[in-house]
Amino acid sequence: MLIGVPTEIKADERRVSLSPAGAAAFRTHGHRVLVQSGAGVGSGFTDREYRGAGALIVRAPGEVWGRADMVLKVKEPQRTEFRYLQPGKILFTYLHLAPDKRLAHELVKQHVSALGYETIQLEDGSLPLLAPMSEVAGRLAIQAGSWCLQSRSGGRGVLLSGAPGVRPGKVVVVGGGIAGLNACRVAAGIGAEVTILDVNPSRLRYLSDLLGGHATTVMSNRATLEEEVRQADLVIGAVLVAGARTPRLLSAALVARMKPGAAIVDLSIDQGGVSETSRPTTHGRPTFVRSGVVHYCVTNMPAMVPHTSTSALTNATLSYALEVADRGLLEACRANRAIGWGLNTYDGHVVHPAVAQALRMKVHSPW
Numbered sequence: 001m002l003i004g005v006p007t008e009i010k011a012d013e014r015r016v017s018l019s020p021a022g023a024a025a026f027r028t029h030g031h032r033v034l035v036q037s038g039a040g041v042g043s044g045f046t047d048r049e050y051r052g053a054g055a056l057i058v059r060a061p062g063e064v065w066g067r068a069d070m071v072l073k074v075k076e077p078q079r080t081e082f083r084y085l086q087p088g089k090i091l092f093t094y095l096h097l098a099p100d101k102r103l104a105h106e107l108v109k110q111h112v113s114a115l116g117y118e119t120i121q122l123e124d125g126s127l128p129l130l131a132p133m134s135e136v137a138g139r140l141a142i143q144a145g146s147w148c149l150q151s152r153s154g155g156r157g158v159l160l161s162g163a164p165g166v167r168p169g170k171v172v173v174v175g176g177g178i179a180g181l182n183a184c185r186v187a188a189g190i191g192a193e194v195t196i197l198d199v200n201p202s203r204l205r206y207l208s209d210l211l212g213g214h215a216t217t218v219m220s221n222r223a224t225l226e227e228e229v230r231q232a233d234l235v236i237g238a239v240l241v242a243g244a245r246t247p248r249l250l251s252a253a254l255v256a257r258m259k260p261g262a263a264i265v266d267l268s269i270d271q272g273g274v275s276e277t278s279r280p281t282t283h284g285r286p287t288f289v290r291s292g293v294v295h296y297c298v299t300n301m302p303a304m305v306p307h308t309s310t311s312a313l314t315n316a317t318l319s320y321a322l323e324v325a326d327r328g329l330l331e332a333c334r335a336n337r338a339i340g341w342g343l344n345t346y347d348g349h350v351v352h353p354a355v356a357q358a359l360r361m362k363v364h365s366p367w
Contacts, residue, residue, distance in 0.1 A: 004068025012283035014042025014306035027054035098358035138182025148263035156261030175238035237274030243354030250275035
């Protein structure tokens with residue numbers, strides 16, 4: 001199979017979907033790899049390194065898209081890339097189709113077989129290809145939130161760690177998944193007062209044991225959520241429902257009742273956001289203020305640390321991409337149920353139930 005790696009064109013996206021080591025692994029399995037010139041530069045990987053791994057370097061994105069059997073990306077195709085979508089093409093990337101009906105329709109119209117990293121799902125419900133970027137985003141969330149709380153950013157002027165004789169800031173994490181856990185660890189590590197909310201009591205017990213009393217775990221319901229958010233200096237939105245739109249747990253009215261100059265870092269923005277007041281932002285213009293609250297809603301946060309993120313992403317995705325290349329798409333989906341759950345569109349239809357429900361489209365089984 002011919003694997004294509006185009007340069008990412010989303011604003012400020014410096015990650016690349018495959019490291020040179022990953023390219024070498026495809027070559028070892030007997031596949032060919034086509035990399036657009038400069039695709040890895042933002043992550044610290046040169047064309048020379050890709051050539052050394054056995055990849056062929058080409059200049060034009062259209063050549064990568066046109067020749068490849070499977071295109072590996074980091075982010076969803078941007079509108080200027082829609083023209084490259086072709087029938088029978090396999091696309092493997094973060095799709096996040098639930099809030100993006102236009103892209104979903106384009107993939108369906110062009111009969112693209114689209115696999116979403118975020119919907120590859122194991123038997124225990126875990127999302128192994130979302131995990132590494134969730135870990136990075138969760139850790140970055142406290143860094144971004146600290147910046148939002150500075151007075152020059154419109155924030156309260158609160159130092160999350162506090163100071164001798166001064167109380168630390170209060171961080172409230174909504175959602176106890178991987179991103180939420182990592183946000184908690186960093187926040188607790190710098191000395192902030194940390195509360196994490198989730199709807200799953202078993203998960204809360206696990207988090208309580210893991211965090212060793214350095215964070216307060218609270219069962220999430222309307223009353224507890226409102227109480228904690230109103231007291232927070234920084235709220236981290238870290239809720240995820242695989243393939244579906246994120247439930248908007250923070251109403252505009254609740255945001256308006258937060259402390260003046262408080263901040264929201266919405267890690268759920270790729271799937272629509274946890275707050276009614278959230279809207280996607282970029283690294284170039286990462287924040288906006290609404291109801292006196294600083295919002296940070298960058299849709300590709302891990303691109304802030306592209307070298308680390310690219311290596312972590314390749315480590316996670318490579319075995320699945322190799323299985324698709326070795327077996328072929330449908331055989332890989334049949335042999336590995338996790339890959340089957342990753343399939344979002346196929347042969348002109350939406351085939352993932354949660355994606356279809358979020359988009360109010362009919363679901364079709366490829367089997």
